Amino acid sequence: MKKWLRRIALSVVALLLAVVVAGAGYEFLGRRSATRDFPPPGALVDIGGRRIHVDCRGAGSPTVVLVSGLDINGALAWSAVHDSLAATSRTCAYSRAGIMWSDPSPDPVTGKGVADDLHAALTKAGEQAPFVMVGHSLGGPYIMTYTKYYGDEVAGLVMVDASHPEQMQRMAKIAPAAGDPESALGPIKIASALSWAGVARLATSLTPRMPNQSEASAQASSAYSTQSLPGALKEMMALGAIFDEAGTFRQLGDRPLYVLTAMRPLGAAELTALKLTPEKGKDFKALWKAMHDEEASWSTRSQHVSLDDASHYVQFDRPDVVIKAVRSVVDSVRVAPTP
Numbered sequence: 330m331k332k333w334l335r336r337i338a339l340s341v342v343a344l345l346l347a348v349v350v351a352g353a354g355y356e357f358l359g360r361r362s363a364t365r366d367f368p369p370p371g372a373l374v375d376i377g378g379r380r381i382h383v384d385c386r387g388a389g390s391p392t393v394v395l396v397s398g399l400d401i402n403g404a405l406a407w408s409a410v411h412d413s414l415a416a417t418s419r420t421c422a423y424s425r426a427g428i429m430w431s432d433p434s435p436d437p438v439t440g441k442g443v444a445d446d447l448h449a450a451l452t453k454a455g456e457q458a459p460f461v462m463v464g465h466s467l468g469g470p471y472i473m474t475y476t477k478y479y480g481d482e483v484a485g486l487v488m489v490d491a492s493h494p495e496q497m498q499r500m501a502k503i504a505p506a507a508g509d510p511e512s513a514l515g516p517i518k519i520a521s522a523l524s525w526a527g528v529a530r531l532a533t534s535l536t537p538r539m540p541n542q543s544e545a546s547a548q549a550s551s552a553y554s555t556q557s558l559p560g561a562l563k564e565m566m567a568l569g570a571i572f573d574e575a576g577t578f579r580q581l582g583d584r585p586l587y588v589l590t591a592m593r594p595l596g597a598a599e600l601t602a603l604k605l606t607p608e609k610g611k612d613f614k615a616l617w618k619a620m621h622d623e624e625a626s627w628s629t630r631s632q633h634v635s636l637d638d639a640s641h642y643v644q645f646d647r648p649d650v651v652i653k654a655v656r657s658v659v660d661s662v663r664v665a666p667t668p
Contacts, residue, residue, distance in 0.1 A: 387415030398466025403429035427560020440574035470575030494576030
């Protein structure tokens with residue numbers, strides 16, 4: 330009996346080792362093919378010992394700057410709208426430190442640090458103000474912080490279902506899980522720690538594409554998922570400080586501001602994740618809209634549009650609306666009188 334148990338144990342160990350070796354090999358080959366198959370569109374700009382990926386297209390002032398939310402897509406979060414926006418104005422998308430093609434930073438993530446990185450990257454790339462800053466989700470607080478420190482460069486802003494600096498505290502009253510991002514860190518930390526074994530790469534390769542997302546864009550994001558995951562995790566761990574910094578600046582003066590709010594009802598999976606009933610889910614969305622009403626009040630020249638048919642990734646669900654919003658702000662900047 331002991332002999333059989335020993336053989337079973339050895340077989341299990343051998344199987345586990347085979348899985349580990351296969352996973353490590355899968356990850357090694359994945360990283361090598363990512364570099365070969367998906368070179369960075371645009372340029373890698375040296376900002377002083379590390380590089381930030383910036384992809385600028387088109388011509389015309391003001392220059393539109395696209396700032397992604399908290400995910401692993403980086404510049405590719407805007408793939409469904411980038412070329413259309415570039416057809417009428419210079420348009421730059423970029424990837425923050427540690428995301429996609431951008432080198433990681435040794436420093437802790439802060440709102441000011443992100444703003445400084447973006448400012449340095451745009452300057453080194455030779456991009457000229459005035460800028461129309463477009464922020465999705467966490468990109469909203471980031472473009473507010475950028476405006477706080479580099480306001481003379483910012484002529485207008487577009488918030489694409491943007492985060493509110495007080496959202497965690499307010500959401501916690503309805504959905505405690507939404508107000509506690511730490512609760513989601515465990516699985517992400519495990520996935521990041523096991524990235525060498527191809528866990529994150531396999532998971533993202535099985536994730537369905539978003540609406541209007543090209544196959545090439547989805548494949549590139551998946552190919553660089555294991556490199557991007559640590560950068561996204563680092564941002565998630567700094568959310569409180571990022572929101573606090575953004576919350577210190579809420580006065581945009583008369584800069585044109587366009588706020589887009591995704592109001593599609595929460596799906597079954599979202600309700601389960603947030604531990605909400607359908608009725609509480611309606612309260613949650615009403616709170617989200619109220620916070621966006623506040624965001625729209627930060628400028629004396631604002632527009633606020635709610636979309637019943639869009640999820641959080643408005644730029645993929647309704648790229649036409651995002652394009653319209655950005656062009657509206659660009660046109661407002663172009664006709665503004667010269668001081």
